[in-house]
Amino acid sequence: MEKLLKKAINIKDHLNEQYIEVARDDFRDACRYLWNEKDAILRLMFAVDERSISGSFKVHAVFSIPGMDRFFIIVLSLQEPVRPAHGPELVEGDDLSFPSLTVDIPAAHWYEREIRDMFGLNPQDHPDPRRLVFHESFPARSYPLRKDWAITDSDAKEWGEGMAEKEPYRFMQVEGEGIYEIPVGPVHAGIIEPGHFRFSAVGETIFFLEPRLFYTHKGTEKLFESFGFEDGVNLAERVSGTSSFSHSAAYCMAVERMMGVHLTEKAEAARTLLLEMERLYNHIGDIGNLCAGTGLTVGYARGAVIKEKLMQLNQRVTGSRYLRGVNLIGGISKEIFPHSDHIRSTLDIVTKEYKGLMKLLLGTVSHIERLENTGVLSREIARKLGATGVSARASGIPDDIRHAHPHLFYDRLDFEANTMAAGDVLARMMVRTADLECSISIIRTILDGRYQGENAAGTRAIPPFAASLGYTEGPRGSIFYWVMADHAGGVFRVKLRSPSFCNWPVVPFAVHGNIVPDFPLCNKSFNLSYSGCDM
Amino acid sequence: MIKGILKNIIRRKQAIRFPEEFQVPPDQELEIVDLKKKIHAIFRRSLRIRQVDAGSCNACEWECTALTNPVYDIQRFGMDFVASPRHADLLLVTGPVSRQMELALKKTYLATPDPKLVIACGDCARDGGIYKGSYAVANGVARVIPVDGCIPGCPPTPTAILKGLLDLLRYTRKPLDT
Numbered sequence: 102m103e104k105l106l107k108k109a110i111n112i113k114d115h116l117n118e119q120y121i122e123v124a125r126d127d128f129r130d131a132c133r134y135l136w137n138e139k140d141a142i143l144r145l146m147f148a149v150d151e152r153s154i155s156g157s158f159k160v161h162a163v164f165s166i167p168g169m170d171r172f173f174i175i176v177l178s179l180q181e182p183v184r185p186a187h188g189p190e191l192v193e194g195d196d197l198s199f200p201s202l203t204v205d206i207p208a209a210h211w212y213e214r215e216i217r218d219m220f221g222l223n224p225q226d227h228p229d230p231r232r233l234v235f236h237e238s239f240p241a242r243s244y245p246l247r248k249d250w251a252i253t254d255s256d257a258k259e260w261g262e263g264m265a266e267k268e269p270y271r272f273m274q275v276e277g278e279g280i281y282e283i284p285v286g287p288v289h290a291g292i293i294e295p296g297h298f299r300f301s302a303v304g305e306t307i308f309f310l311e312p313r314l315f316y317t318h319k320g321t322e323k324l325f326e327s328f329g330f331e332d333g334v335n336l337a338e339r340v341s342g343t344s345s346f347s348h349s350a351a352y353c354m355a356v357e358r359m360m361g362v363h364l365t366e367k368a369e370a371a372r373t374l375l376l377e378m379e380r381l382y383n384h385i386g387d388i389g390n391l392c393a394g395t396g397l398t399v400g401y402a403r404g405a406v407i408k409e410k411l412m413q414l415n416q417r418v419t420g421s422r423y424l425r426g427v428n429l430i431g432g433i434s435k436e437i438f439p440h441s442d443h444i445r446s447t448l449d450i451v452t453k454e455y456k457g458l459m460k461l462l463l464g465t466v467s468h469i470e471r472l473e474n475t476g477v478l479s480r481e482i483a484r485k486l487g488a489t490g491v492s493a494r495a496s497g498i499p500d501d502i503r504h505a506h507p508h509l510f511y512d513r514l515d516f517e518a519n520t521m522a523a524g525d526v527l528a529r530m531m532v533r534t535a536d537l538e539c540s541i542s543i544i545r546t547i548l549d550g551r552y553q554g555e556n557a558a559g560t561r562a563i564p565p566f567a568a569s570l571g572y573t574e575g576p577r578g579s580i581f582y583w584v585m586a587d588h589a590g591g592v593f594r595v596k597l598r599s600p601s602f603c604n605w606p607v608v609p610f611a612v613h614g615n616i617v618p619d620f621p622l623c624n625k626s627f628n629l630s631y632s633g634c635d636m
Numbered sequence: 637m638i639k640g641i642l643k644n645i646i647r648r649k650q651a652i653r654f655p656e657e658f659q660v661p662p663d664q665e666l667e668i669v670d671l672k673k674k675i676h677a678i679f680r681r682s683l684r685i686r687q688v689d690a691g692s693c694n695a696c697e698w699e700c701t702a703l704t705n706p707v708y709d710i711q712r713f714g715m716d717f718v719a720s721p722r723h724a725d726l727l728l729v730t731g732p733v734s735r736q737m738e739l740a741l742k743k744t745y746l747a748t749p750d751p752k753l754v755i756a757c758g759d760c761a762r763d764g765g766i767y768k769g770s771y772a773v774a775n776g777v778a779r780v781i782p783v784d785g786c787i788p789g790c791p792p793t794p795t796a797i798l799k800g801l802l803d804l805l806r807y808t809r810k811p812l813d814t
């Protein structure tokens with residue numbers, strides 16, 4: 102660590118975040134050191150267009166080391182080349198590139214391609230230089246997150262029409278005897294989100310899968326910049342429907358840390374409670390949904406009924422089935438604890454029905470057999486590609502933000518980061534069951550307490566150019582927000598990283614060698630959000 | 637109880653009461669039964685719905701999925717979600733229509749046989765909702781394909797979606813086809 106800090110040009114501490122700015126030549130070494138020697142996890146990577154402030158683009162790579170409640174943020178400044186006034190536009194070239202980390206740290210793979218699409222900063226020596234976010238008809242050399250970016254109406258129209266090929270995209274191809282391709286999507290058969298999958302199969306066996314996503318890209322990060330910090334909560338709630346509360350809680354946490362606002366005990370308890378309620382309804386729903394993949398209709402229906410009960414509980418407690426409209430900067434907007442009895446009684450019913458459901462599922466050999474040894478994600482791949490949440494824990498990586506970086510009430514609660522070693526669909530289901538049992542006991546513990554304070558602690562002025570991280574463990578895994586204010590306390594940049602962005606890249610590895618009909622099952626076991634990933 | 641059910645069948649009334657969880661006030665209950673008759677009349681007892689996600693946040697989809705669970709059980713009204721637009725009478729579109737989904741939505745629309753209805757489901761689908769004005773969305777379904785009706789809400793509850801279907805059908809005259 103000393104060595105790393107010695108190389109730093111600039112070190113800045115803010116709460117548990119340490120910003121370490123390094124020279125271009127040291128960037129790769131610094132990150133490699135954390136990844137290899139410290140076993141650090143790459144939490145997220147993003148760029149900021151700070152040309153109007155410091156004259157440079159900044160690339161940030163956020164790491165955290167297991168067992169340490171601290172974030173190490175390696176920062177690299179990219180100076181814009183000096184050009185004569187009224188000179189030609191910036192051209193994508195050597196000057197606007199940064200050393201790619203992907204070769205050493207495969208988890209950086211998508212982040213770097215995203216940075217290229219959004220900022221036009223080239224990851225030098227990246228093994229896959231294709232576009233990630235934008236499809237072919239998006240104008241070339243157009244980078245939405247640059248502050249001076251705009252799109253003409255005709256370009257936007259052409260983009261929507263989707264016919265023009267402004268920057269080609271080639272699917273990877275597998276060649277060999279008997280190999281054929283199955284393209285699926287973006288519009289699928291079920292009521293699910295859009296994405297395109299291209300299978301290269303041999304007979305029934307999937308040899309290779311290439312997902313093409315970002316069909317639901319809605320320009321969310323740019324949109325945040327046109328909102329105030331307080332209105333941003335509404336948008337954060339709508340990044341990924343079934344993680345509404347986790348997303349808005351992470352966003353609020355980032356803004357609160359930036360302002361220096363501390364929540365009251367009551368607000369903390371309520372947020373923790375609702376985070377667990379969100380996990381609960383998601384996990385029950387997911388366990389039921391797996392049955393749809395194996396044709397066990399009874400299990401599916403029973404799961405759906407339990408989930409519906411929880412959704413209606415949400416509605417009664419917060420006025421929204423998706424727990425929206427509760428979070429606000431500095432606390433929460435509704436009284437949660439007067440509903441304690443109602444929550445308890447619903448939990449009693451749900452616990453009973455859930456036990457019955459599990460008995461049914463675990464006793465149905467045809468169901469369990471389909472789940473076992475299907476969609477195996479090895480620990481090595483999960484680690485290398487930076488999987489998070491249930492997907493990581495089911496492959497033996499005990500990563501849970503609630504433990505790694507305790508926040509809200511989590512350091513006062515007794516619970517486990519549940520792991521399994523097998524990494525198959527069954528393991529992911531069992532991790533979910535263990536997680537949801539934890540959630541139930543956490544909810545009960547919180548309901549038993551008495552909490553002091555107001556619901557909302559109010560807001561404070563934001564120091565110019567302040568920045569901060571916010572994080573929660575959502576139902577799918579860790580959610581991160583990084584926010585930065587401008588000179589007047591307005592929004593300068595919001596980076597959001599949903600767990601699905603980390604977990605999508607591992608899906609092709611998990612389905613390799615499985616049969617095509619098992620793909621829906623594998624996919625359901627990860628239960629990834631397209632909207633959260635595509636932003 | 638058997639007597640009651642028999643009586644209902646003879647009177648061609650809704651045999652299954654709405655369970656308590658449904659949270660439908662009694663007057664709406666009647667309207668929904670009314671919807672069933674309407675579907676009988678117009679679509680010969682089967683309204684097939686194809687749900688299309690055009691960039692939604694996924695909460696709208698989950699509410700559509702909830703319609704198929706045993707609590708709401710949309711099938712008993714003669715409606716169901718189908719796997720292909722080619723089997724559909726009605727497109728239920730959610731989301732603000734992200735630019736990268738425009739083409740797919742148009743193709744889905746063209747693949748749906750006439751006569752067809754299109755409902756924009758959710759605030760996003762109506763006019764872009766919270767995403768209105770973003771560079772990457774088309775600000776509502778109506779900007780991309782012709783729309784027959786909207787269901788507001790973010791997300792609309794399953795009951796609201798059902799009611800929205802009713803409202804649309806109330807103004808749709810029989811016969812729909814040519």
Ligand code: SF4
Pocket residue numbers: 339342691692693694695696730731732757758759760761765766789790791792
């Ligand atoms: S209307 Fe609301 S719930 Fe539906 S897709 Fe839009 S943001 Fe999501």
